[in-house]
Amino acid sequence: MEYIKSKDIYLLMRDILKLIHPRLMEHGSKVAYMVALMLREKGRYEPFELADISMVCTMHDIGAYMTEEGKINDMLRYESRDSMAHSIYGYLFFKYLSPVPDLSKVIMYHHMDYEQLKKVDYEFKDVAAYINIAEKMDIYSSSMGSQFDLYMFERMSGTKLSADGLSLFYQVAGKYEIFNKIKSGEYKEELAELAEFMIFSNEDKKKFLEMLMYCLGFRSKSMVVDNITTVCVCEELAEEMMLPPVEKEILYYGALIHDIGMLAIPREIIESPRKLEPEEVKLLRTHVDIAGEVLKDKMQSEVSDIALAHHERGDGSGYPRRLKDLQMNMPQKILQVADVVTALVNPRSYRKDMPSEKVIAILNEEASRNRLKKSVVNTFVKSYDRIMDRVRQEAAEIMKMYDTLNMQYELVSKKYKI
Numbered sequence: 001m002e003y004i005k006s007k008d009i010y011l012l013m014r015d016i017l018k019l020i021h022p023r024l025m026e027h028g029s030k031v032a033y034m035v036a037l038m039l040r041e042k043g044r045y046e047p048f049e050l051a052d053i054s055m056v057c058t059m060h061d062i063g064a065y066m067t068e069e070g071k072i073n074d075m076l077r078y079e080s081r082d083s084m085a086h087s088i089y090g091y092l093f094f095k096y097l098s099p100v101p102d103l104s105k106v107i108m109y110h111h112m113d114y115e116q117l118k119k120v121d122y123e124f125k126d127v128a129a130y131i132n133i134a135e136k137m138d139i140y141s142s143s144m145g146s147q148f149d150l151y152m153f154e155r156m157s158g159t160k161l162s163a164d165g166l167s168l169f170y171q172v173a174g175k176y177e178i179f180n181k182i183k184s185g186e187y188k189e190e191l192a193e194l195a196e197f198m199i200f201s202n203e204d205k206k207k208f209l210e211m212l213m214y215c216l217g218f219r220s221k222s223m224v225v226d227n228i229t230t231v232c233v234c235e236e237l238a239e240e241m242m243l244p245p246v247e248k249e250i251l252y253y254g255a256l257i258h259d260i261g262m263l264a265i266p267r268e269i270i271e272s273p274r275k276l277e278p279e280e281v282k283l284l285r286t287h288v289d290i291a292g293e294v295l296k297d298k299m300q301s302e303v304s305d306i307a308l309a310h311h312e313r314g315d316g317s318g319y320p321r322r323l324k325d326l327q328m329n330m331p332q333k334i335l336q337v338a339d340v341v342t343a344l345v346n347p348r349s350y351r352k353d354m355p356s357e358k359v360i361a362i363l364n365e366e367a368s369r370n371r372l373k374k375s376v377v378n379t380f381v382k383s384y385d386r387i388m389d390r391v392r393q394e395a396a397e398i399m400k401m402y403d404t405l406n407m408q409y410e411l412v413s414k415k416y417k418i
């Protein structure tokens with residue numbers, strides 16, 4: 001997939017998760033920076049392995065988006081005392097949904113005492129041990145300010161923290177002036193430079209983008225269901241309308257990421273059971289521009305142009321750019337129809353799902369007013385039952401993984417009384 005470079009897939013993942021909670025992602029970036037320097041100094045991994053590892057280090061607290069909702073600002077608490085929930089959810093998330101399941105246990109073990117960790121048979125346990133050190137360094141140095149002492153964890157050496165890891169950290173902290181660079185923000189440039197060497201295969205890039213779609217579940221599970229439905233409707237329509245393979249592919253990626261800006265919108269607005277106030281509608285609509293900001297300079301425009309036009313309408317009444325029919329291409333128009341279909345066929349917080357006659361009537365009305373593309377709507381209406389049967393089947397298949405992960409989390413949390 002040439003639509004996005006390896007480095008940019010890393011930056012895109014980071015910037016999208018930043019939308020939910022900037023401080024948590026900044027913590028992830030600082031930890032990734034410190035661990036990358038430690039591993040590079042040690043010279044144990046090849047650059048392509050470091051790419052995967054840096055991605056996992058940056059996302060090591062990804063579980064907290066789900067498990068610490070509302071308490072996410074109290075990082076010191078769940079990072080030092082109640083670390084079980086976010087470690088397990090993050091582990092399951094990477095195990096089931098990421099292209100690097102082998103590294104998922106790094107997340108599971110990132111708070112484990114070294115005394116225990118050293119007995120575990122796991123190839124990447126040193127990475128988990130280093131994250132444990134780096135994250136303590138970050139959390140305590142940022143909360144204690146000038147009171148912070150680099151050697152304050154020395155009493156944990158060999159028990160809670162790895163002794164080798166600690167001495168390696170002291171070494172790189174001095175050599176690379178880690179804390180000065182973190183303070184000045186210079187580490188961000190260095191991390192971006194490290195990202196230049198990242199190499200992800202096309203298959204991995206695809207899986208990371210799919211993983212991003214599941215991140216929508218941190219805001220609301222129904223958004224994941226909706227996104228999967230939209231992607232499947234697009235695929236069916238593209239097939240039915242015999243789009244060339246390249247257009248099918250860009251439509252797939254455009255549909256996959258079209259609503260990622262929603263991660264910046266408060267849950268109360270997304271799941272509101274009542275009609276939104278004009279101010280709230282305005283805020284909700286910013287999700288397209290927000291996505292535009294994040295995708296800019298990372299994703300090739302042929303893909304992002306599809307994603308960013310999903311609320312445009314042929315008569316110029318859409319948003320944010322009020323584009324007209326002639327200014328848009330077929331993949332864009334297919335996504336617009338698929339997005340409306342999804343909104344109609346899936347249940348909403350304020351109403352149940354809609355019978356097919358009503359869905360068809362609304363689509364035809366939109367097409368007759370030149371808001372949705374007539375040929376796309378006709379194709380959909382003509383094969384409504386067949387398309388929707390396949391979409392439901394495919395969507396259920398894709399949701400299986402996500403549901404398994406959430407079920408397993410519930411089982412484990414009951415067992416450990418999280």
Ligand SMILES: [Fe+2]
Nearest residue numbers: 060061079110
């Ligand atoms: Fe953590």
Ligand SMILES: [Fe+2]
Nearest residue numbers: 060061079135
């Ligand atoms: Fe952390």
Ligand SMILES: [Fe+2]
Nearest residue numbers: 258259310311
């Ligand atoms: Fe949207």
